[in-house]
Amino acid sequence: MVVAGVAIVGAAAGVIVFTQQDSAQETPRPTTITRPRTTSAAPESATPESTVTSTRPTTVPVTATGAVAASTTAPSRTTASDVDLRRQMETDRSTADSLVGQWVPQLSSRVEGLVVNGVTYDNAAIMTDFRNLRGRYPRAILVNSSDYTNFTRKSVWVALESTPYGSPDDANAWCDRQGFAPVDCFASRLSHTGGPAGNVKHR
Numbered sequence: 001m002v003v004a005g006v007a008i009v010g011a012a013a014g015v016i017v018f019t020q021q022d023s024a025q026e027t028p029r030p031t032t033i034t035r036p037r038t039t040s041a042a043p044e045s046a047t048p049e050s051t052v053t054s055t056r057p058t059t060v061p062v063t064a065t066g067a068v069a070a071s072t073t074a075p076s077r078t079t080a081s082d083v084d085l086r087r088q089m090e091t092d093r094s095t096a097d098s099l100v101g102q103w104v105p106q107l108s109s110r111v112e113g114l115v116v117n118g119v120t121y122d123n124a125a126i127m128t129d130f131r132n133l134r135g136r137y138p139r140a141i142l143v144n145s146s147d148y149t150n151f152t153r154k155s156v157w158v159a160l161e162s163t164p165y166g167s168p169d170d171a172n173a174w175c176d177r178q179g180f181a182p183v184d185c186f187a188s189r190l191s192h193t194g195g196p197a198g199n200v201k202h203r
Contacts, residue, residue, distance in 0.1 A: 081123035085157060092141035095162050099190055102164035103171045106188035107133055107140060111156045126157050133159050150191040150199035160188065168201035175203060
């Protein structure tokens, strides 16, 4: 029979030792009871979110009319006809510069968006118009008004007859002989310094 018992608690180890003394024996028999250590439950690790690699493009094409997809380079406004016009202008540049200060007949002036006789001109139509003129007048040349100061408006494609005349009246007389309407053909004088005043004479 247990007469007396002393409990010794190991706080650090979590072990409780009871010393029991039997009434018939002198030597106490230690009885060890292992006490489970109370520990804080480790926080349940959150399930890591899986990394999702999107297969969609990072830029979204714009579907509005006339808009360009954000992932592409905006197309150049330069067209094949524009290249043709500029090539023709460069071919005729030396002839045009030799005419600076002299009177010549101006055969036409065209710009994108101009409407003539129900026709809306773009670069292709302007090039076609010049080729038709040159077919009739082999000495016709093409200049751009931005390269000269005598024109009132810039970026206009101007066709000129490259035969120089001593006066504006002589140039206008040539237009008369060819049967041009007054608005289509008149005397013009190219300049790199002077303005429109004194460098044009209408019929």
